[in-house]
Amino acid sequence: MKSLSPLLHLASLALGSTTPSLNHRTRNDSCAAAVSTVDLQTGAKCACGKLSASYSDLVLLPGSANYTAQATAYWDIRADLDPACIFLPTSAAQVADAVSVFTTCQAQFAVRGGGHMNYPGSNNIDGGVLLAFSNMKDYKVHNDSIDVTPGMTWYDVYSALDPYGRAAIGGRLKTIGVPGLTLIGGVSYFINKYGFAMDNVLSYDVVLGNGTQVIVNATSHPDLFWALKGGANNFGIVTKFTLKTYPMPHISTTIQQFNETAVYEFIKATCNWVIADSETAIAAGSVLDITYNVTTGDVSPLLLGVQAGISNPPSMFANFTAIPGVSKTNNITTSKQWASNLDSPKQMFRVLFGMHAMYPDPNVLYTMYQTWKSAIDTIADVAGLYPTFVLNISPASAARIAQTNGIGNVWGLADEPLIWWQFSTGWANAEDDLRVEACIRQLTEHLHSINKANGLARDFIYMGDAGEWQDPFAGFPAENVQRMREIREKYDPLGTFMRLNWGGFKLGV
Ligand SMILES: Cc1cc2nc3c(=O)[nH]c(=O)nc-3n(C[C@H](O)[C@H](O)[C@H](O)COP(=O)(O)OP(=O)(O)OC[C@H]3O[C@@H](n4cnc5c(N)ncnc54)[C@H](O)[C@@H]3O)c2cc1C
Numbered sequence: 001m002k003s004l005s006p007l008l009h010l011a012s013l014a015l016g017s018t019t020p021s022l023n024h025r026t027r028n029d030s031c032a033a034a035v036s037t038v039d040l041q042t043g044a045k046c047a048c049g050k051l052s053a054s055y056s057d058l059v060l061l062p063g064s065a066n067y068t069a070q071a072t073a074y075w076d077i078r079a080d081l082d083p084a085c086i087f088l089p090t091s092a093a094q095v096a097d098a099v100s101v102f103t104t105c106q107a108q109f110a111v112r113g114g115g116h117m118n119y120p121g122s123n124n125i126d127g128g129v130l131l132a133f134s135n136m137k138d139y140k141v142h143n144d145s146i147d148v149t150p151g152m153t154w155y156d157v158y159s160a161l162d163p164y165g166r167a168a169i170g171g172r173l174k175t176i177g178v179p180g181l182t183l184i185g186g187v188s189y190f191i192n193k194y195g196f197a198m199d200n201v202l203s204y205d206v207v208l209g210n211g212t213q214v215i216v217n218a219t220s221h222p223d224l225f226w227a228l229k230g231g232a233n234n235f236g237i238v239t240k241f242t243l244k245t246y247p248m249p250h251i252s253t254t255i256q257q258f259n260e261t262a263v264y265e266f267i268k269a270t271c272n273w274v275i276a277d278s279e280t281a282i283a284a285g286s287v288l289d290i291t292y293n294v295t296t297g298d299v300s301p302l303l304l305g306v307q308a309g310i311s312n313p314p315s316m317f318a319n320f321t322a323i324p325g326v327s328k329t330n331n332i333t334t335s336k337q338w339a340s341n342l343d344s345p346k347q348m349f350r351v352l353f354g355m356h357a358m359y360p361d362p363n364v365l366y367t368m369y370q371t372w373k374s375a376i377d378t379i380a381d382v383a384g385l386y387p388t389f390v391l392n393i394s395p396a397s398a399a400r401i402a403q404t405n406g407i408g409n410v411w412g413l414a415d416e417p418l419i420w421w422q423f424s425t426g427w428a429n430a431e432d433d434l435r436v437e438a439c440i441r442q443l444t445e446h447l448h449s450i451n452k453a454n455g456l457a458r459d460f461i462y463m464g465d466a467g468e469w470q471d472p473f474a475g476f477p478a479e480n481v482q483r484m485r486e487i488r489e490k491y492d493p494l495g496t497f498m499r500l501n502w503g504g505f506k507l508g509v
Helices: 006-015 040-054 065-071 092-105 154-164 178-184 222-227 260-275 315-321 335-340 362-377 396-404 430-453 478-491 496-500
Strands: 085-087 109-112 129-132 139-141 145-148 166-168 201-207 213-217 237-247 251-257 284-292 299-308 327-333 350-352 355-358 386-394 418-427
Touching: 040 085, 040 092, 040 129, 065 085, 065 129, 092 129, 092 201, 092 213, 092 237, 092 496, 139 154, 145 154, 154 166, 154 178, 154 237, 154 335, 178 237, 213 222, 222 478, 251 315, 251 335, 260 284, 260 299, 260 315, 260 362, 260 386, 260 418, 284 315, 284 362, 299 315, 350 430, 355 386, 355 430, 362 386, 362 418, 362 430, 418 430
Parallel strands: 085 129, 109 129
Antiparallel strands: 139 145, 145 237, 166 237, 201 213, 201 237, 251 299, 251 327, 284 299, 284 386, 350 418, 355 418, 386 418
């Protein structure tokens, strides 16, 4: 598609704009339903033609600078693809129109919020239609909540709440999108007290697979309300999130960097941090990772710690503060100010994730760290290699929010602390894709199998940290997955979000 001029492309759209014959199937006919009745190109020509006819200013075609900017607005360079056209709606009504067009034309499509999900097809599409939310960046602040449209980043949300001295439960870096993170769960800096981002959504405005709009909350479509809490992009397109907010005029932060001699103590402090479980704890959370520079041999454990309030240094990170480090910087600031310094720019590198969950055990984690380092050494010649061992915490208190709030979420996490260990591996060139993937995938599953044998492993997989080969739904309670399938059947009987919007973590037939 790259070489097609906008003019030629429009002509081909016009030629192909006849509505194809439809053959809607029901989800009970699940294998047959997975077969599209219209091929990719025909569906896209039809949909791009219809969208261009109704919204000429909001449709981008290959060859324009704006198209290129949108088609590459991704964190992971691997996610750059070549859609037949890009639609940039400005309202929920236009999103609903677009979904109607997709189903009428049987057009395959992708949806993008902040563009941080890091693999091809999760948020972009070759030859289909990309619906991107860059034009929907609206918000409305209420006393104890905020309405947010899906073009907003978490920095936008924290900035909107800053004048009110309040915070929402959302992403830890600046440019992550609200919709993707909130629909898959959402790990925040206040996880121990308020749970996950999904647990703090009061209401969703949703466009269903037949183009109708519904409001979804505890009293309106409560079954779908539950399914959207962790169910990702399997049920509809969310055009508005209403998020709870909490008074938080200031936060206390710490940035602590260590060297390799501190790795074991750093891992031990991480385990103690997630195991500590108190209902009265101060709201706090972290980014914890160990970076290995294969060129210099340097290993750098890093803590970004945040807690509510003005206690300085932040008391929740005393275990880390006690470890001798290279540098430690403490500050009193606001969520907006803190996030402003934590960018994760688009097009950084090619990057593969991979993760599993385990009960915290510092000795086992330290052995895993050593194995990871040895495995990375085998691919040390890969250009631009940027390997990171990430330790995300999932405290028991976070799991208890869903157990006690009368709503729950699709994860059904048990009342126990977990470490979600993750390998995040960046590199420069496409020629190394298969090699890096083979190494990291094998390593991830090998370590998980050892943890399974020693009883430490858990089945849970977080979509935000997972590799594209992993199946998070296999780690949710089977009865929850069954219930999600029934809810999908009820709200998307046409299978729009399975057949036509097939990228990302899908529930499957
Ligand atoms: C650098 C970095 C830092 C991260 N930090 C955190 C963190 O602090 N906490 C955490 O929990 N996770 C984190 N993640 C993971 C992150 O939450 C996911 O990648 C998430 O999907 C990003 O949301 P997005 O809107 O930017 O993603 P996108 O890539 O735009 O979307 C992700 C998925 O959601 C779908 N989608 C997008 N908008 C909608 C919508 N309105 N309706 C229905 N479906 C939609 C897309 O089609 C896609 O499948 C991080 C990821 C990266 C790369």
